[in-house]
Amino acid sequence: MTDDLLETPGGRLLVSAAAAVAGLAGSYAVTGYAPSFIASPIERALARAMPGIVVSTAISTLGSLGQQLNLLLAIALAGLFIALAARAAILTGQLANNRALPTVGTAVVTWGIGVVLTGEVALAAGPAVAAAAVVALAQTLDGFGTTTTPISSKRRRALSTVGAAVGAATLGYVAGNQRTVIATGDDAPALTAPGADLADVEEKLAVAADYSLELDDIDPLVSESFYEVDINSIDPELSAGDWSLSITGAVEEEVTLDYADLQQMDAENRFVTLRCVGERLNGYKTDTALWTGVPVDSLLEEAGVQSGCECVMLRAADDYYEEFPIDALRGGLLAYGMNGTVLPRGHGYPVRALVPGHWGEVNVKWLSEIEVLDREAEGYWEQRGWQGTGPVNPVAKLHHESTRPDGRRRVGGHAYAGLRGVERVEVSTDGGETWADATLSDRLPAASGDGPAEDAWRQWEYTYDPPAGGHTVVVRMVDRRGEVQPEAETDAYPSGASGWVSKQYS
Numbered sequence: 001m002t003d004d005l006l007e008t009p010g011g012r013l014l015v016s017a018a019a020a021v022a023g024l025a026g027s028y029a030v031t032g033y034a035p036s037f038i039a040s041p042i043e044r045a046l047a048r049a050m051p052g053i054v055v056s057t058a059i060s061t062l063g064s065l066g067q068q069l070n071l072l073l074a075i076a077l078a079g080l081f082i083a084l085a086a087r088a089a090i091l092t093g094q095l096a097n098n099r100a101l102p103t104v105g106t107a108v109v110t111w112g113i114g115v116v117l118t119g120e121v122a123l124a125a126g127p128a129v130a131a132a133a134v135v136a137l138a139q140t141l142d143g144f145g146t147t148t149t150p151i152s153s154k155r156r157r158a159l160s161t162v163g164a165a166v167g168a169a170t171l172g173y174v175a176g177n178q179r180t181v182i183a184t185g186d187d188a189p190a191l192t193a194p195g196a197d198l199a200d201v202e203e204k205l206a207v208a209a210d211y212s213l214e215l216d217d218i219d220p221l222v223s224e225s226f227y228e229v230d231i232n233s234i235d236p237e238l239s240a241g242d243w244s245l246s247i248t249g250a251v252e253e254e255v256t257l258d259y260a261d262l263q264q265m266d267a268e269n270r271f272v273t274l275r276c277v278g279e280r281l282n283g284y285k286t287d288t289a290l291w292t293g294v295p296v297d298s299l300l301e302e303a304g305v306q307s308g309c310e311c312v313m314l315r316a317a318d319d320y321y322e323e324f325p326i327d328a329l330r331g332g333l334l335a336y337g338m339n340g341t342v343l344p345r346g347h348g349y350p351v352r353a354l355v356p357g358h359w360g361e362v363n364v365k366w367l368s369e370i371e372v373l374d375r376e377a378e379g380y381w382e383q384r385g386w387q388g389t390g391p392v393n394p395v396a397k398l399h400h401e402s403t404r405p406d407g408r409r410r411v412g413g414h415a416y417a418g419l420r421g422v423e424r425v426e427v428s429t430d431g432g433e434t435w436a437d438a439t440l441s442d443r444l445p446a447a448s449g450d451g452p453a454e455d456a457w458r459q460w461e462y463t464y465d466p467p468a469g470g471h472t473v474v475v476r477m478v479d480r481r482g483e484v485q486p487e488a489e490t491d492a493y494p495s496g497a498s499g500w501v502s503k504q505y506s
Contacts, residue, residue, distance in 0.1 A: 016086040026129060027039075027130075028126075028175075031126065031176065034181070038113075040233075043233050071234075198340070204290055204444075223289060226287040226347065231319075235318070275392050281497040281499055289338050295333060296370075308373075312371065314364040314370055316368055322362050324362055331355075333353070352367055353365075397475075399412070401503075408466070409505075410461060411463075413475065415477040417479045423477075426438065429464050430471060431471070436464075441460070460475075474502040475500065
């Protein structure tokens with residue numbers, strides 16, 4: 001019976017798997033949660049290769065969980081590639097009777113895989129060195145093996161190899177987290193921009209806090225946790241110094257500006273609400289922030305639009321693209337600030353687009369190009385069966401419920417109607433037979449401070465005496481034109497959820 005761990009099929013499999021774990025950890029250690037992580041290109045390729053119906057079904061049924069599962073699959077495939085590289089190197093070394101080949105071969109092949117996948121020559125050394133180190137450790141332990149108790153000795157070496165892989169995974173995870181650029185606004189630096197009115201930012205945020213109703217279990221008028229939906233699990237990691245935006249296509253003269261150019265321009269501070277086209281009717285992917293940025297219209301005028309279809313394509317650094325009418329973009333904003341901080345990575349740093357009254361998917365993050373089109377074209381999600389580039393569907397959501405000390409029930413939530421504005425929210429406590437007006441929060445102020453924000457939600461609350469026995473609460477909103485939101489309930493796919501929200505109480 002051989003005492004060498006690498007001489008048995010099971011031992012080679014174990015060492016190859018341990019090398020894969022260490023290689024993944026080594027990649028994460030040197031890149032963090034960034035596109036250069038070895039599994040990231042695989043995840044992007046899987047997302048692009050999946051049929052539209054599969055992607056749409058996953059979004060509708062699994063939400064963000066589907067994307068996380070896709071990332072886990074990509075990590076597993078990346079690990080499989082490293083494991084196969086290690087196994088091939090080990091077998092080649094044994095056939096050639098060369099003790100250097102398993103370690104060197106694992107390093108070279110894993111490095112090559114990393115370069116091919118990520119295009120990063122130096123960073124590909126992270127997984128290569130870590131995976132090769134595990135193979136080298138297994139060889140070293142085999143060299144010190146004893147023939148007196150072969151099974152016990154082999155077991156100890158197997159456990160040592162697994163322990164080394166676990167240790168590498170732990171260290172890689174810690175090191176990678178240290179390298180990961182903050183994606184949320186929690187720790188984003190304070191905004192400093194020559195063209196921004198920072199005093200106005202503070203004033204508007206204070207007004208929003210004052211206008212918010214006392215509904216402790218739901219977001220105030222400025223969301224505390226803003227939803228994120230992207231086509232990739234790992235966000236782009238861009239530098240403001242390297243960023244530029246080009247206005248191209250059917251224009252008289254192409255315009256290009258960099259981050260410094262944009263920050264020098266006169267900026268606006270706007271309250272804007274975004275609603276995800278893929279959220280369920282009473283979902284939690286509708287949020288509001290105070291955004292700082294530059295109006296798009298002046299840049300379009302400078303370029304001289306010559307569109308034959310009056311449509312435009314926005315393109316992003318993560319290969320996302322979306323087409324919609326250019327008139328919708330004319331009132332838009334190139335945002336580089338969010339709630340008084342630099343725009344966080346997860347929300348499109350350095351610059352994103354905000355298109356008033358349209359579904360969140362149109363508000364392209366990591367914006368790199370505005371292409372004025374001569375003919376209509378399909379955007380990323382339209383090619384996958386979605387039709388979310390139009391105006392957002394109005395909705396009144398029911399997210400709060402509580403019982404007052406006197407026994408009355410209090411319900412509440414948010415209402416949003418895009419550019420149509422929320423005039424009233426009506427509540428029925430008898431399943432829609434009769435209606436009463438809810439109390440609404442004051443309208444958030446416009447960018448100029450004169451009048452209400454044109455594209456922002458409102459909170460609502462209603463308190464009533466619950467009837468004996470069961471009953472159904474229904475909520476609906478009425479826009480500024482006096483139109484009631486549609487009652488017919490539709491699923492998110494393909495044009496966004498719609499309908500009246502209701503809830504039964506026993």
